[in-house]
Amino acid sequence: MAEVLVYVDHVDGAVRKPTLELLTLARRIGEPVAVALGAGAADTAAVLGEHGAVKVLTHDASEYADYLVVPKVDALQAAVEAVSPAAVLVPSSAEGKEIAARLALRIGSGIITDAVDLEAGDTGPVATQSVFAASFTTKSRVSQGTPVITVKPNSAAVEAAPATPAVSELSVAFSAQATGTKVTGRTPRESTGRPELTEAAIVVSGGRGVNGSENFAIIEALADSLGAAVGASRAAVDAGWYPHTNQVGQTGKSVSPQLYIANGISGAIQHRAGMQTSKTIVAVNKDAEAPIFDLVDYGVVGDLFDVVPALTQEINTRKG
Amino acid sequence: MSLRIVVTVKYVPDATGDRHFADDLTVDRDDVDGLLSELDEYAVEQALQISENSDDDIEVTVLTVGPEDAKDALRKALSMGADKAIHVEDDDLHGTDALGTSLVLAKAVEKAGYDLVISGMASTDGTMGVVPALLAERLGVPQVTLLSEVSVEGGTVKGRRDGDSATEQLEASLPAVVSVTDQSGEARYPSFKGIMAAKKKPVEAWDLSDLDLEAGQVGLEGSYTTVDSAAERPARTAGTIVKDEGEGGKQLAEFLASQKFI
Ligand SMILES: Cc1cc2nc3c(=O)[nH]c(=O)nc-3n(C[C@H](O)[C@H](O)[C@H](O)COP(=O)(O)OP(=O)(O)OC[C@H]3O[C@@H](n4cnc5c(N)ncnc54)[C@H](O)[C@@H]3O)c2cc1C
Ligand SMILES: Cc1cc2nc3c(=O)[nH]c(=O)nc-3n(C[C@H](O)[C@H](O)[C@H](O)COP(=O)(O)OP(=O)(O)OC[C@H]3O[C@@H](n4cnc5c(N)ncnc54)[C@H](O)[C@@H]3O)c2cc1C
Numbered sequence: 001m002a003e004v005l006v007y008v009d010h011v012d013g014a015v016r017k018p019t020l021e022l023l024t025l026a027r028r029i030g031e032p033v034a035v036a037l038g039a040g041a042a043d044t045a046a047v048l049g050e051h052g053a054v055k056v057l058t059h060d061a062s063e064y065a066d067y068l069v070v071p072k073v074d075a076l077q078a079a080v081e082a083v084s085p086a087a088v089l090v091p092s093s094a095e096g097k098e099i100a101a102r103l104a105l106r107i108g109s110g111i112i113t114d115a116v117d118l119e120a121g122d123t124g125p126v127a128t129q130s131v132f133a134a135s136f137t138t139k140s141r142v143s144q145g146t147p148v149i150t151v152k153p154n155s156a157a158v159e160a161a162p163a164t165p166a167v168s169e170l171s172v173a174f175s176a177q178a179t180g181t182k183v184t185g186r187t188p189r190e191s192t193g194r195p196e197l198t199e200a201a202i203v204v205s206g207g208r209g210v211n212g213s214e215n216f217a218i219i220e221a222l223a224d225s226l227g228a229a230v231g232a233s234r235a236a237v238d239a240g241w242y243p244h245t246n247q248v249g250q251t252g253k254s255v256s257p258q259l260y261i262a263n264g265i266s267g268a269i270q271h272r273a274g275m276q277t278s279k280t281i282v283a284v285n286k287d288a289e290a291p292i293f294d295l296v297d298y299g300v301v302g303d304l305f306d307v308v309p310a311l312t313q314e315i316n317t318r319k320g
Numbered sequence: 321m322s323l324r325i326v327v328t329v330k331y332v333p334d335a336t337g338d339r340h341f342a343d344d345l346t347v348d349r350d351d352v353d354g355l356l357s358e359l360d361e362y363a364v365e366q367a368l369q370i371s372e373n374s375d376d377d378i379e380v381t382v383l384t385v386g387p388e389d390a391k392d393a394l395r396k397a398l399s400m401g402a403d404k405a406i407h408v409e410d411d412d413l414h415g416t417d418a419l420g421t422s423l424v425l426a427k428a429v430e431k432a433g434y435d436l437v438i439s440g441m442a443s444t445d446g447t448m449g450v451v452p453a454l455l456a457e458r459l460g461v462p463q464v465t466l467l468s469e470v471s472v473e474g475g476t477v478k479g480r481r482d483g484d485s486a487t488e489q490l491e492a493s494l495p496a497v498v499s500v501t502d503q504s505g506e507a508r509y510p511s512f513k514g515i516m517a518a519k520k521k522p523v524e525a526w527d528l529s530d531l532d533l534e535a536g537q538v539g540l541e542g543s544y545t546t547v548d549s550a551a552e553r554p555a556r557t558a559g560t561i562v563k564d565e566g567e568g569g570k571q572l573a574e575f576l577a578s579q580k581f582i
Pocket of ligand 2: 110112140328329330357359360384385386417418419421425438443451545
């Protein structure tokens with residue numbers, strides 16, 4: 001059976017959920033071979049095996065942390081040359097897309113970004129994309145070379161498929177470009193203890209209607225009652241009420257949770273671009289004409305300062 | 321010292337319009353008003369700021385690859401304050417994918433001459449966000465991408481990249497390819513004077529032969545990807561909307577419970 005390379009997104013050996021989703025998708029088109037790079041790479045093997053990786057290729061070197069993107073491209077290219085895969089799958093993060101693009105160019109292949117589904121086709125994998133702020137669904141293929149496809153988080157349910165992977169060290173020769181862009185400083189993001197925005201099953205967001213950073217406590221309380229991640233509109237972020245890393249939308253994160261709750265958000269096209277594929281959409285907005293109501297499964301026309309605390313209280317009561 | 325900055329700008333269908341696909345599954349650019357991709361305004365802005373903050377002699381060129389109407393995007397950038405423009409236009413470019421676009425841009429940037437290329441973080445139509453990285457790969461120069469802060473001094477570009485798990489400080493020697501996010505600083509509005517001045521600024525027109533490219537390397541024919549179908553997403557079925565008369569929170573909780581979220 002053909003092998004499919006899966007690029008592993010991990011932090012010091014802790015594999016992020018989108019990679020496990022990729023392993024699930026990879027099994028539809030072949031046998032997953034995972035590539036894990038950097039500090040803790042070898043520690044990923046067990047969880048990758050549980051999710052179906054038949055081989056794990058690892059490599060650690062200081063270059064991965066000290067320089068931007070290119071060392072990882074060099075490594076992935078070495079993996080492609082070692083394995084001759086039928087496709088290469090990469091998580092659709094900002095960095096993942098850059099790595100995938102440069103790899104595709106080097107190996108003479110096409111690239112598809114932001115796939116939301118993947119299936120085997122007669123001439124290779126067929127990717128589904130959700131485009132124009134999720135108003136169209138396209139099916140595309142890579143028609144030249146080894147398909148390089150980046151897949152959005154939450155595109156598949158993670159399935160376990162225990163395998164005992166052969167773990168081996170990848171041999172990587174860094175290119176002249178590898179050291180071109182130095183990382184001269186790094187401040188890790190502090191964990192809030194809440195789920196990752198792009199991976200969360202439930203996202204609770206606040207917009208301009210929240211009217212002040214101190215009021216975001218209301219949004220956070222609702223999120224915590226549901227075990228949800230907190231999102232924000234660009235208006236709320238630009239006003240300095242919530243960090244940019246929590247922005248949902250075209251220039252923020254794109255989320256696709258089971259449940260999205262928009263509070264005090266009008267539903268501008270650029271916001272919709274980042275949440276329209278959520279399975280169930282709920283909104284609280286005092287303006288009955290707000291465009292967000294065109295999207296909702298359930299909407300409450302009302303003041304969020306009344307509705308949201310009441311909702312939180314009711315949830316906490318029910319949970320007892 | 322003098323510094324040549326090339327800003328890549330894309331002409332895109334207005335996101336608030338009725339965007340759709342043509343029969344050949346390429347973007348229909350005739351039926352919808354086009355404009356300079358808003359995210360490229362941030363790239364023009366940073367180029368102008370680098371120029372204004374420097375004692376060097378800096379020339380800002382804006383470059384687009386696109387159909388005739390794409391001139392509008394160049395005019396907007398010129399009226400913001402760019403010095404000159406290059407328009408790569410050729411019927412054979414119709415349907416070019418990301419790899420093809422980066423090839424044409426790389427050839428054009430090399431022909432124009434550059435010390436620094438500045439791009440937007442992503443276009444507002446394809447939204448791939450890969451063209452700057454592809455350009456850097458093709459040009460063989462450092463990529464310093466997705467910057468929310470950028471500065472250039474003495475042949476070095478520095479910037480801040482706010483990533484998923486960390487904020488990174490980056491540094492590279494020129495020549496380099498930079499891309500900037502919408503966090504990099506509000507883009508200016510063209511002044512009346514700027515709009516008038518733009519009319520007199522030079523716009524060079526190049527086609528594929530000017531770049532030593534063949535039709536088969538670009539367009540639908542030269543594409544590395546194929547779109548098989550494009551279907552409009554069915555409108556969401558109308559949901560339940562209630563007015564809060566004191567029970568809105570409870571009613572919403574009821575709905576969430578019925579959907580097994582609580
Ligand atoms: C290139 C570009 C990229 C962009 N990217 C993004 C992006 O990634 N994400 C994003 O979100 N936006 C993005 N935007 C901005 C977008 O166009 C909107 O400006 C933004 O989404 C508006 O945010 P909002 O809905 O919070 O604010 P508004 O549109 O001002 O809406 C606020 C809403 O809150 C309601 N409200 C007010 N008070 C209350 C109350 N007490 N109770 C209940 N409801 C209340 C109002 O009725 C209103 O509907 C982008 C724009 C551009 C041009
Ligand atoms: C909905 C949709 C989906 C697509 N999916 C794919 C796909 O999966 N694979 C694929 O290969 N192609 C795809 N394409 C085609 C691709 O978007 C275009 O070929 C293209 O010009 C490059 O991608 P982008 O505009 O998304 O670039 P991005 O990488 O998002 O653009 C980043 C920056 O590059 C610069 N730039 C991009 N294009 C130009 C230009 N023409 N002139 C000047 N500067 C430019 C701008 O500064 C821009 O801000 C898709 C197009 C659409 C409309």
